[in-house]
Amino acid sequence: MSTRDLVLSALFAAIIVALGILPPITLGFIPVPITAQSLGVMMAGVVHGARRGTIAVLIVLVLVAIGLPVLSGGRGGLAAFAAPTTGFLIGWVFAAFVTGYLSERLVKSEQSALVQTVGFFLAAMIGGIVVLYAFGIVYLAVAAQLGLAKAFLGSMAFIPGDVVKAFVAALVGRAVMVGYPLLPVRS
Amino acid sequence: MDIRFEGAGVSYGARVVLAPVTLQLTEKRVGIIGLNGSGKTTFARLINGLTKPSVGRVIVNGRDTADAKAILTDVGFIFQSPQNQIILPVVRDDIAFGLKSRGYKPAEITTKVEAVLQRFSAAHLADRRAHELSGGELQLAALCSVLATGPDILILDEPTNQLDLKNRCLVQRLVEGLPENAIVISHDLELVADYERVLVFHEGNLVADAPATEAIRRYKEIASR
Amino acid sequence: MKSLFVEGNSAMHRLSARAKLLALAALGVLLFLSANLLLLALAVLATATIYFSIGLPARSALARLKPIFLTILVVALFSLAFNPWHVAVVALLRLTALMLFAAAVTATTTIAQFIDEITLLARPLERLGLLRADDVGLAVGLVVRFVPEILGRYQAIREAHAARGIKVRPTTVLVPLIILTLRDADNIAAAIDARGVRRHVNLRTR
Secondary structure (H helix, E strand, O other), rough: OHHHHHHHHHHHHHHHHHHHHHHEEEOOOOOOOEEEHHHHHHHHHHHHHHHHHHHHHHHHHHHHHHOOEEEOOEEOOOOHHHOOHHHHHHEEEEEEEHHHHHHHOOOOOOOOHHHHHHHHHHHHHHHHHHHHHOOOOOOOOHHHHOOOHHHHHHHHHHHHHHHHHHHHHHHHHHHHHOOOOOOOOOO | OOOOEEEEEEEEEEEEEEOOOOOEOOOOOEEEEEOOOOOHHHHHHHHOOOOOOOEEEEEOEEEOOOOOOHHHHHEEEEEOHHHOOOOOOOOHHHHHHHHOOOOOHHHHHHHHHHHHHHOOOOOHOOOEEEEHHOOHHHHHHHHHHOOOOOOEEEEOOOOOOOOOHHHHHHHHHHOOOOOEEEEEEEEOOOHHOOOOOEEEEEEEEEEEEHHHHHHHHHHHHHHOO | OOOOOOOOOOHHOOOOOOHHHHHHHHHHHHHHOOOOHHHHHHHHHHHHHHHOOOOOOHHHHHHHHHHHHHHHHHHHHHHHHOHHHHHHHHHHHHHHHHHHHHHHHHHHHOOOHHHHHHHHHHHHHHHHHOOOOOOHHHHHHHHHHHHHOOOHHHHHHHHHHHHOOOOOOOHHHHHHHHHHHHHHHHHHHHHHHOOOOOOOOOOOOO
């Protein structure tokens, strides 16, 4: 891994950590504030692509594991992995990977702004919701003995919020690509 | 010190960033001046191997820069931006980190860290967090980190660019007193005003190579065109 | 950023990081193999005793666990609505015992010790060419180093918004925050390479 890749990933990990510390930001048309840390995970994928995006999220998990309170709310340490929602935490890695993988392949520089944004939105939805929730729900079902159906039911309430986040991630991802492209291009 | 440029130049595709240069640097103090984009930073980065020549070669103290690992022990590099050089949260750890990666044992590391802090009267910065330091203090910390590993050539790329007057004077005094060989790129002409040799770059070419007074005169000529 | 390590001289403090991590893993396996309410209740008691004996004042000890325990509780209550009661209690006890021991390990192991363990674990991966083991410590250091800078940058962007009478929105704030932060990467990487810190890396020209 080149030094530049390492630094880019570490800096984005730092952004994800900062997002856990900063107060939630309100989206104009919806009065509900967006808690930004999981948004950060989606953005890791749309900004950096699969490889660096995944490494950034892995670095965040290492920080949690070694005892730094970097998760929103000041959570951290190995105890954070004892929660029944740990599947969502571990799922972050795969979410960033899939979001990044799809971003690299769906979004091209020749496309119009709208098409690019839709591409990023799809990538963020599939990675940040479908894949993430798969891990979260399965772990919830097993570790908390909830059973798949109930775990699924319980998690549904959070999906609308995450759809909004996917939308924000798409807008941000596209704007960053225009201002400072870092997304590897793969066909 | 013995730095030889043998027809060394840098191009990116068709764009010539630095036209081939042939010269030898042995002076204790060498200044490099020129407008932005003149190729002066590229020239300096060829010396420590951060940038490799597209043509020709650069030999530093007998070693070709193409062999990257060997160079870095001889040549230290101080960058413009104070905050991007301290990479660990606490100054002391940052200084130690460079030594650790060179394979020094913990006891040796502690000795060397203390020694370099003493040398620059920077002991008061040792346990401070980088985030809380001023630009000048950061450059001071960076000097400690880079010189802790004992390079005998130090390149400084516009070291006072982002500093206020007080810190500029501080860094100027520090550079003056360095026993190491120093190659200084600077927009601040005062910094290099009494150097025995100053190189002037313009649009990728070396246009003057003379003692400071003459070189600065030539530079002002070019800049006012 | 304050770490969750707490100074002290308890038995847990004196154990090696590796021993504690192995014990945690073993505990996890054992907890999930058993569905015996009594055993699990005893496990909670034992791990609680360990956790509260490491030297943390009771208030902060409880405060640390609050968010995590709350999640465990909420999920257990949810489970209660659909499952036989002892299934929910088993889950509650298992996760609580795990949480307590994990928190005890975190509080009695320094960051440096953790990084040493991870670096050791990563060495075999080094041979596979996947990563450099020492990069773990460097990555952690870089994050802790630059988080305050990013927070400062956020404040600066917010102030600029206020000065121009613009409302703070994700796109207007996050975009410059990300771009300005990532733009520094090249300079930071150059400084790292110039110090020869990642010695076995091939230096590129650009």
